[in-house]
Amino acid sequence: MPYIKQNWCMHPYHDIIDSVTGKKKFVKTGKNPTHPVGIHRINADSAQIINKQYSLVIESGSREVCEGDKICTSCLRRLLNDEKNQDHNDLDNVEMMNTGEEDPSNVDIGHYDDKGDTEYDNSKDDKNIEDLPSSQERTYNNEQARTKLNLVFELLNIPTIRDVRRSKNIRQNVDRACSILYKLCDMLVDCTIPLNDHQLSMNDASELLSGLKKLFHESGEDEQIRLLTISPDGWGRTVVEKWFGCTEHQARMGLHLKINKGVLAYPEYSNGNKPLPDNTVQLIKEFYLSDGISRASARKRDVIHIKKVPFPVQFMEMTGREAYQQFKSEYPNVVVGKSSFNSLRPRQVKCLAPADTCLCIYHENFYLLLKSWNKMLKEKSLIKDDVELIITDKYLVNRIVCGIPGEDCYNGRCDTCGIISPSDILLQNIMIDDDEQFSWSQWITANNKIDLLHINGSVSSFLDEINNKWKQFLLHWYITTVQKEYIKSIRLNSSFTTHIVAQLDFAENYSIFYQREIQSYHWNNDQVTIFTVQLKVGSVHKNIVIISNYMLHNTAFVYVAQSIIVNYIKQHFPFIQIINYLSDGAGSQFKNNYNMFNLLHHLRDFGIQACWTFSSTGHGKGPIDGLGASSKSTATRSVKSSGTVISSAKEFYEFTKQYNENAAKLSGNNEPPINAFYVDSTTVEATYQNFLKPRWDK
Structure with a gap:
């Protein structure tokens, strides 16, 4: 078998002879050699330190270590510890420096030659540590950084690093060194404006610049161009584009704005008016649909279809000029002209109202x-x-x-x-x-x-x-006026963990008809009761219609409807604590002693607290009026156009439920626009006879 040459560790430590056996402790021959393999290259400085420490071993016949030789991991660790101890001993002999910042003109600069090079050669520290483990490489780099910083601190009369754990003091000394260097530069180049006159540390300056970048990316297009004008005068378009991360067009616009109008100037456009922001457009549309500005029509013919979705028509309660003046008084900071305000009126909001009823x-x-x-x-x-x-x-x-x-x-x-x-x-x-x-x-x-x-x-x-x-x-x-403001406030302040607003009202009954019917049926047709509910919690609206063949609009029906509403709220909003019912002051339905008596037992009956808010006399109109109109309109159109047969309240309920479920599928929503429920007349009668009547008769 041919001999395989090994890269043995060249450290003289492995050539030490045991005083007992008279042989070397580490051998390179045999089946299991004990001499380790060298894997880490060393530089000339490290070789000099090793040769100095193990001079006796070298004199006994061991080979001197040279630059480029490889040593094992144990020897490298031992070498780093020796260098660290040597640095500590050298620093202990250094006389304590004055901690105050010296005048830059008094700093000793005798170590610099005419070419600006120092006596300390940085090239000597460029060790080849490509084979070092990550932990040892990090230790080595830390020691080299400490040595270089100490040399700079000694040069500038700044206390050197004695304990690397005092990171705050080290950063403060680095900031002082940078400040002295800036002042020296100002003296040399005769700068009229100090480059660092804000007394900011390097960390503070870096954090401030990071915040500026974040502000730039979160700002609008116009504000971004304004921020580009604060770039230094020496920056060109390419540097601005690279540092801010903007487009080439934005960098050019920012520099052009800075040259013509100065820093943080507002850009102007001569190509017509800019479009309104999306949040302003949405705010104006919501203003048109709010209570007091427009009201939903309760007539089933006043329904408009927008993208195949029915919307009840709403009629303005004031002129366009009055609405614009009220909008400006409520939102003085929103900039919008009268023509733009009028053009943003939703399609379902009409200016000319028909002959009106139920006025105050x-x-x-x-x-x-x-x-x-x-x-x-x-x-x-x-x-x-x-x-x-x-x-x-x-x-x-x-x-x-x-x-x-x-x-x-x-x-x-x-x-x-x-x-x-x-x-x-x-x-x-x-x-x-x-x-x-x-x-x-x-x-x-x-x-x-x-x-x-x-x-x-x-x-x-x-x-x-x-x-x-x-x-x-x-x-x-x-x-x-006070009641409107209060109702508006409880709507705005509703949330998923506090209270929910449930606005209630009876819609006008739906009269059952057929596409082809005999003459006498017109005077003897059946009707359907429609009870409308809108739930408002936060920014979420839920629409409910309760359909029944019970023809009396009384407190007993309202109580049964409350049970349906409470179950729906507990299912969809389980953390609601209070239900705030909102209705008009109809005496036979809501504003009577029986309903208030039921309200006192609301917590015991339904397991949740409740309160009741009545609108002022003649001012109970609201979005729920459009729910009944929309439900009746869709049924009427279907009967007249497609021949749908609706002959009872139950069939009207099934049609309404199916229609809204299909609308939800077409629009991709998880829930129908109107949730339909059915209450049979026997349920209302049984509730009244077995539960409500005994309570009210006490």
Whole structure:
């Protein structure tokens, strides 16, 4: 078998002779040689240290170690420990330096020659450690870094490193060294602006620059171009693009903006108006659909299909100008023009409302009075053509009550504004004869019947009429306004762990009809009860319709509907603590003693707390009105167009449920837009006879 040459470890330690046996401790021959193999190359400095320490062994016949020889891992570890101990001994002999930062002009620079090279040759530390293990390589690199830093610190009169565990002091000394070097550079190149006059450490500066990069990537396009203008003057387009991670176009735009308008200037565009941000567009659309701005129609014919999805038509409760002014007052920081605001009105929101019903008698009577007054002023030309003055109820309220109104201002008990009447405001800057005749209209109850009465009278009688209705209207206006704000707040503050808002109402019954029916059936058709519910929690809306063949709209049906609502909430929102029911003040359905008695037992009956909020008189409209209209409209269209037969409340429920499930599949949603439930009349009757009636009779 041929001889295989081994790369034995060249360290003289393995050539030491045992004093007992008189032989070497490590042998290279035999079946199991004990002499280790060399795997780590050493440089000239390490070879010199080894030869110095083992000079006696070398004199006894061992070979001197040279640069490039290989040693084993144990010898390398021993060598590193020896170098470390030698550094500690050298540092112990170093005289303690002054810890204060020295004047850069007094720093000893005698070690530098004319070429700027130091006596310390860095090339000597470039060891070949390609075969070192990772832990030993890290130890070696740490020792080399420590040696180099100590040389720099000695040169600049900064305390050297004695304990590597004091990392904070080491970084502070590095910052001091950088500061001294910057000042020396300023002296040499005669810099007028100090390069490091912010007194920031290297870590702080690095963290600040990282935050600037993060801000750049999270900003909008215009703001990114603004931030590019803070780049140094010496940076070109390529450097800006590489450091910020922007596009070439952005870098060019940023440099161009900096040259023309300076640092952090705003970019301007001459190619037309920029489109509105998506969040602004969404905010305007939600504003149009909010309560008080528009209301959903309860008529089944007022349904529009957008991308094959039915939406109830909503009618504006004010003019476009009034809506824009209210939007600007609520969101003063949103920049949008009137034309853009009008163009973003959703398709289902209509400006012209049809003949309306269920209006508030207080608001409607006062509206009719002011409408007649404005018409008279316009016909008599008592106002200038270039002045657009329209007296509204809100205008009168703002002119009469105090600047910071309290409850006494609306109750008529305020000493300041309580003595002001609407006639005082209406007659300002107007010259008119009190005996002049004109007409107005009012809803008046006569003989247990409400009718619209047209009245002809003088200006003085008209002013007396409006003054007499003012206190009652002002109090109602205050209650309505406060109630709207409260309802808006409970909707906004609802969450998955606190409370949920459940708005309830009965929709107009659906009349069952057929596509082809005989004449006498038209006067004897059956009907379907539809109870609508909208759940609002956080930003989530859930729509529910409860369909029944029980024809009475009473508290017993409401109680059965509550059981369905509570079960649905517990299934989908298990962490809700309180249910806040919201409804109008219908006495036969919600606002009665029986319903309040049930509310007291709500926790015991359903296992969850509840409260009830009533809207002010005549102002109970809401999004639930559109649920009933949408359900009835889809059924009517299907019966008329596709020949669907709906002959009972049960079939109406099955059609509504199937229709909404198909709509969910087409749109890719997990839940239908409207959740349909069915309640049989026998269930309501049994609940009333066996449970509610005994409770109410106590």
